[in-house]
Amino acid sequence: MSAFRQNVIQPIIDLWSLIVGLKVTGKCFSQKLITVHYPRETIEDEDLDTYGGHVELVGKPKDPATPKCISCMMCVTNCPSRCLKVVKAKAPKLTAEQQEALAEAKARGEKVKKPRAPKTPQKFIYDYSLCSLCATCIENCPVHSLRFSHTMYWATTSREELKLDLLARLRRQARRKPRPAAKES
Amino acid sequence: MKRQYAGTDPLAGDFYTRQFEKDRGEHTLVVNMGPQHPSTHGVLRIVIEIDGEYILRADPVLGYLHRMQEKMGEVQTWGQYIPNMGRVDYGHPLAWNWAYVGAVEKLMGIQVPERAEYIRVITCELNRLTSHLLWWGAYILDLGAFTPIMYSFDDREMLLDILQRPTASRLTYGYFRVGGVRKDLDDRCIEMIKAFIPRFRSRLPMYKDLVTDNIILRKRVEDIGIIDRDMCRRYGCSGPVLRGAGEPYDLRRCEPYSIYDRFDFEIPTEETACSAGRYLVRMAEMEQSLRIIEQAVEGLAHAEGGHIMPKAPKPSMKPPKGEAYFAVEGARGKVGVYAVSEGKKVPYRIKLRSPSYSNLHAFAEAAQGTLLADAVATLGSLDLIIPEIDR
């Protein structure tokens, strides 16, 4: 009897689960869509703000076109993917007159200050195709000059375009949104 | 011309096929399941000898996604290796993060602040949910139902939004640091988690109605792919595979690490040792993870310390000489990292013990004598992540 129950009655009862399944999908069919039609709609900014896109430079608060970066190379040494390339700026070359003046001053026994190399880097190249977005550079920057951008919708057609000149990018950003100080005046 | 292939030679296959065909019986067919097969999820390849549709022998061939992660560990500094951990297992990367960071912390004798421990528990459990949801959808897809993966991804997207806030990424997290985590959980994140838990609780019955109770699915997974306790021991299986065989072995309880001893949760087990057992264990685990997250979010409110210890080691840290083994409970089982330091910036040796590797190894024995369709059901129930197997 139990065999009959197990082999004949039970399967018929089990068919109910199929109806339940249809009910679930039927219910979902009548519900609102939950996807975002990408080109026409985008997701909310609030979710986008936390997205870690490629790395970008942070400008000085007073001069957004110049990065805070002091060319200390911490980011370059710590990067596991070796995707950053920073070229330090060289000390400005002295003109002949300046050199003479310097030599004179030295001869007079004054304390001579040779012009130092500016701390701002000359080049800041970043290869997004290599980057693993691990944030090691961001954490290890002593002056907090790096951060994640929020560019989620960026696509390129060639690998070369993934090499970014972050300095140029920063200048573009600064131009696009005028600094708050300028607004006030 | 056309018939010249009928014999053996030019298309007889590669090294592994030839190795496999040495023991081939008469009147059987050797088929390659993968590396491009819809249900091997990536580039797993299994050479199968079939008689009709019955599997006589199966032999997984690995290495299609082999990246030599262990060698990479020997050329990078201790801190630089962390992002690699996100790439070993894309399903549950935070477990790998934790295993590696934990091993280094053991080497250095670091005590992590309480708040950081809570954050680790919360994010790791959320990540376990994403992993189980991914598995669930993909497994049902393997069994032929297309719709559930869309529902599971609906929930998974919300989890990814939550995890994106502290980690800034959505899949391959490199979030843990030696001494803590990279970024604190903000209020909005806590809010989102609190909103997610009741929503997900209400979704679980729907999953049950649509799939778990479905008679077709039950008939597909019950008594298929038996991996019992002894097999688990011989092959070193762990995680849901072992718990599906009835052994309540969960590292969060049996080898308690971090602050898991503070939480009240159960370890679901099933005695059946079949695919259905493993399936049910994972479904029950999702509920338990929710419980842990609930308690951890409460605990986080009055946890001491910051999200990372003060003066946390830099990427160029130099752990003292020694060896350390640290294992955590990942979504697939025991995730272990064995690190050996010579006291330099660069590790001397890093061994990654991945759960999928051992779990897959048991497949060959479990699949013997089952149907081809059962092989898919068994393979899926093991919840394999190929990059983790090949490392």
Add this chain to the structure above:
Amino acid sequence: MMNAIDVHMLIRLIIAVVAAMAWVGINALVLVYCERKFAGHIQRRPGPFEVGPHGILQPLADGLKLMGKQLFRPAGADAFLFWLAPMLSLLPVLLLFLPIPYGPMLTAMNVSLGILLILAFSSLNVLALLLAGWSSNNKWGILGAARAVSQSVAYEIPLLLSVLAVTFMTGSFNLSAISTSQGAWPWQWNLMAQPLAFFIYLVSAFGETNRAPFDLAEAESELTAGFHTEYSSMGFGLFFMAEYAYMVVVCSVCTVLFLGGFRGPVADGWWWFLAKTYALLFLMIWVRWTYPRVRFDQLLNINWKWLLPLAVFNLLATAFVMKL
């Protein structure tokens, strides 16, 4: 030489076949679109949306894409059989549409043995699947073909028996006669008299048309794509069209046999026929996007252990009742 009636018949036949071809094409396009939209909404996404308003031109674009692709034949495949198979799959379908009564006067050929004609020619599809799988020189293809054959052979029997039960009641193989023998309202349909036969027919129909949850011959997660693994371009396209055409045929026949065909409340006509057929098609789509796939031995067990005894029982009961 040829008398006037023959010429008349021939012209009629040609028109009918051309119409059937168009009908198959249109149905495939509409059904593909409906299926994708329906599946999309079940999964709470919009489905095709980009080509044309609400993606309505998507099937056309897909068809063009299929035609534009390279016709590829794997090394070692038997060229003749390989290309014969898709054609063999689609061609008999055109015949199947001939005896179906779409409206009171809308029948291509009022064949007295209409239902037998449909059952006979639809069996040719098995041959196509077998040839496709065999000639591809692909192991998955052979497995798919083997599955397809045993599945089709098995499911034809209960299908036939459930159809026979209806013909016992009406006493005719003519589909128009079966339609008109039923009333306009749902309770006058054969569905009410033969619920078991309807159920058996429906389940067997899923098996016959290789639709999920019985799509084992092409079970993509097991056999990659089964018998049509190696087909590209329109080779695949023809199989695809044939599958949808068979769905339409099976649902049309079901409408005629159990749902009153073109009969309906207020006014009889092709609109009722289409509405009922498409309702059945939607059911098939709905089921496909809900259930997992059954295993092969289970599939055959369902047939031999459940459907066949039930169908025989149903047939005997019908005969008994009719005799009374």
Add this chain to the structure above:
Amino acid sequence: MGLKVLQGVETLCVARCDPAKTGQHWSVFLAPQAIVPAAAALSAAQYSLEDILALDTTDGLLVVYHFNAWRFDERIALKVLLPREDPAIPSITSVFQGAQWHERETRDFHGIVFEGHPNLIPLLMPAEDVDVHPLLKADKARRAIRDIMDAGEIVSCTGEIAALFAPPADTSADAARTDGGSKA
């Protein structure tokens, strides 16, 4: 109090480790021929295999087997030191079938031959690179065992193994080696 599980197995060195520091409870050095009996003893005591790995050291190739128990928290590391030339060790696949892949992987990475393995073909490395062993260290990067791990709290030990962990006696030769290493 020694390690009860391995009673009856010939061990070279048994040492208790600090699990808080190393994650291991016991570190046991064995002779190559003792590995199969040791694995059998562990198997009989319901231990499960975690992993097998090898370390390239100046003292030779150190094969490490990790076993652990389910019912209680204990991880045992079995260590076997093999010569660098023609390293070979009996396979434990007859006891733990799960060792098959671990041993194949170790052969791939370090070139250690596991005798008695049913199918010792490349696993993760491509078949054409049978003789490439990526985890073998360059001469300069190689360290002695005493430089990479502690002996732990020794319970019993033979002189041979104790010598591995003893501070270098012959200062001239060893100091030169370590200096060279640190410069590199």
